[in-house]
Amino acid sequence: MADSSGAEGVAARYNPLDPGYSSEIYDVFAQAHREAPVFFSPLYNVWLITKYDDIWTVLKDPKRFSSSMSTNVAAKDPDEVIAIFKEGWGQVSTLVTCDPPAHNRYRGLINKAFTPRRVNEREEFIRSTASRLVDAFVDEGEADLIWNFAYPLPMTIIADILGVGDDDLDRFKKWSDDLVARLSFDLPKERLIECARSLVDFQKYFDGLLTEREANPRDDMLSDLVRARIEGAEPLNRGEMLSMIQQMLVAGNETTTGLIGNMVSLLLEKRERWEALCADNSLAAGVVEEALRMETPVQGLFRVTTEAVEFDGVKIPEGAQLQLLYAAGNRDEAEFENARQFDMKRGNAAAHLAFGGGAHFCLGASLARLEARIALETLTDRLPDLRFAIDQAPHRVAHFFMRGFEKLPVEWGSAK
Numbered sequence: 126m127a128d129s130s131g132a133e134g135v136a137a138r139y140n141p142l143d144p145g146y147s148s149e150i151y152d153v154f155a156q157a158h159r160e161a162p163v164f165f166s167p168l169y170n171v172w173l174i175t176k177y178d179d180i181w182t183v184l185k186d187p188k189r190f191s192s193s194m195s196t197n198v199a200a201k202d203p204d205e206v207i208a209i210f211k212e213g214w215g216q217v218s219t220l221v222t223c224d225p226p227a228h229n230r231y232r233g234l235i236n237k238a239f240t241p242r243r244v245n246e247r248e249e250f251i252r253s254t255a256s257r258l259v260d261a262f263v264d265e266g267e268a269d270l271i272w273n274f275a276y277p278l279p280m281t282i283i284a285d286i287l288g289v290g291d292d293d294l295d296r297f298k299k300w301s302d303d304l305v306a307r308l309s310f311d312l313p314k315e316r317l318i319e320c321a322r323s324l325v326d327f328q329k330y331f332d333g334l335l336t337e338r339e340a341n342p343r344d345d346m347l348s349d350l351v352r353a354r355i356e357g358a359e360p361l362n363r364g365e366m367l368s369m370i371q372q373m374l375v376a377g378n379e380t381t382t383g384l385i386g387n388m389v390s391l392l393l394e395k396r397e398r399w400e401a402l403c404a405d406n407s408l409a410a411g412v413v414e415e416a417l418r419m420e421t422p423v424q425g426l427f428r429v430t431t432e433a434v435e436f437d438g439v440k441i442p443e444g445a446q447l448q449l450l451y452a453a454g455n456r457d458e459a460e461f462e463n464a465r466q467f468d469m470k471r472g473n474a475a476a477h478l479a480f481g482g483g484a485h486f487c488l489g490a491s492l493a494r495l496e497a498r499i500a501l502e503t504l505t506d507r508l509p510d511l512r513f514a515i516d517q518a519p520h521r522v523a524h525f526f527m528r529g530f531e532k533l534p535v536e537w538g539s540a541k
Contacts, residue, residue, distance in 0.1 A: 132161035132439075139166050139173065141424070141525050142310060150528075151465065154453040163439040169310060169525075171427075171446045175453035177460040177478070179436050183428055183449055184483040187224045190428040190447065192485060203314055206321045213325035214332075214364035220372055221426075221485065228484055234353040234361055235369055235488065243286055243346065244492045251496055254281050255503040263507060267514055267536040274504075275385035275533070276378070279496055283377030286492075287370065288345025289334065300327040301378045304371060309525040327374075328367045335366055346373075373489070381493045383422030383522070383529025384413075385500050390533060391416055391467055393513055401469065402501065403509045408469050409501040413494055418477035419467055421452040424526045426481065451478040452528065510537045 138153045140146050146153075157164065157175045165172050174180055183190045202210075210216065219231050255278055262268040280294050280301075303323035306312065312320070334347055342348040350366050361369070392399045392412070402408050428447045433440065441447070455477045456464045468474070480487035487493070504511060513519070514534035522531045 132164040135161045135164050136166050136168075139164070140168060142523065144523075147521050147528075150452075151456060154450070154456050155465070157453060158457060163436040163441070171448050172441050173425075173448050173450055173453075174436065175450045175457075176437070177454040177457040180449045180451065180454045180478060181482060182436075183447065184481065184485070187228075187484055189431055189434060191224050191431050192222055192228075192428060193218060193224055202317065202321075205314070206317050209318065209321040209325060213328040214367055216324075217364040217368040219365050219368040220488070225484055230355075230358045231361075231365070231369070232484070232488075233355045233358065235350075241491070244495065247282060247286065247492075248495060248499070250285060251278075251282055251499050252503070254278060255499055256507070259503060259507045266538045267534065270389060270533040270535045271382065271386050271530050272532070274500070275382045275389075275530075278385070278500060279381035279493075280378045282492070282496060283374060286346050286377070287373070288338075288343055288347045293330075296330075297374060298378070299323065301375050304375050305379050305524065305527060324371075327371065331367055331370050332363060335363065376487065376489050377492070379527065379529075380422045381496050383527060384417060384493060384497050386530035386533050387420035387422060387528065388413065388416035388497060388501065389504065389511075389535075390519065390530065391419060393511065393535075395467075396512075398467065398469065399505070399511065403505045406502050406505060409498045409505075410494070411471070411474060412469050412501060413497045414474035414477065415467060415469060415471050416497075417479035418455040418461065418471075418474050420528060421455055421477070421479045422527065422529055423479065424452040424528050425450040426526070448526070449478075451481070454478045508537045511535055512537065 135153065135157045138146075138149065138156070141150075154175060157173070162176045162179065163172065163174055174183060220228065220235065223231065255274075258274050258277055262273050268274070276298060277294060280297055281291050284291055284294065284297060300323050303320040304327070306316065307320045307324075331347075335351055338345075338348045338351050342352060347370075350361060350369065354360055392402060402412060425448045428449065430441055430443055430445045430447065432443050435441065455461070458464050460476065461471070461473065480490040480493075512535065514536045517532075517534035519530055519534065520532040522529050
């Protein structure tokens, strides 16, 4: 990878899809903070914002920095993909990809479904699910922590909240993976077609469930979406409901899976961290926040400028796409002292940007925090001698802005 100074040097090093980038990512962020906190990537045609305060400036100003369809980071879809989308409801802009005042309607309606009660009443179910998952592999002495624990835990919970059984978890996982894959760069046409078919399959599956809930409502989120009403606003139409479910499926699975894997990896990197948590589970909540800061699962999301703007003397034109590098902001020494050090008791760790901010602050933040804390409490209680597998290497997910593990082999007991 290139390594020269200034904005061009930082831009040359910034390449999330380069196989070597994962190990250099935080060196790139540190160089950006020193030399070019705002820089342009000609490779991806996007402006990168890396400073904590600058990111907050964008988050608090949806008028100048629009979220409308801002996740369209890849090239235009080929005709074959567009034709497949026409078999379903297409891609509807809702929570993540729209601005106030339209966003206020969506947020108000989804708040009718995603209530604090739905989160808080799930604690015992989350705990029993985590324990049941460990039961399934504890006698083996080794496991892939992602496939056996970090993926099925949040997926089971979001399925339960939506009101669907866990018989189709593998289908949900594929749909979620394909929906996330579409948000990356340089996918071959065959993969884009596969992802489009996956989206249509997802839409048809949940359309059937929504139709059933219209006739026979239950105490679940699907029924809440069907019945959601706020004064002065139109009810959600079917395409909007499906878009929201799609976003909840991804946010409720991919990000928390990434968080759990990143968190455990950070703790196992230095044995004293894991042992300290095993000795005192009250540290778990703080560890979750510090892990979100140190290894942010969603490295950054996007905005589009509605007028020319300037940051740190750098002029950015109207209509430019920005990536707010939350992960870089979370390593900003101006906000977090000794930002590259993992501190289980960091006083301001919760000031991280992992859940975004402003109008688009992550709706599922409290659920993710609860799941991650229970995951840590369960693993330290059941597997206090957990460690990286000796003969298998972890493997990170290759993605433009998601950071997590595809495989995280671990072992315990006398496993070799």
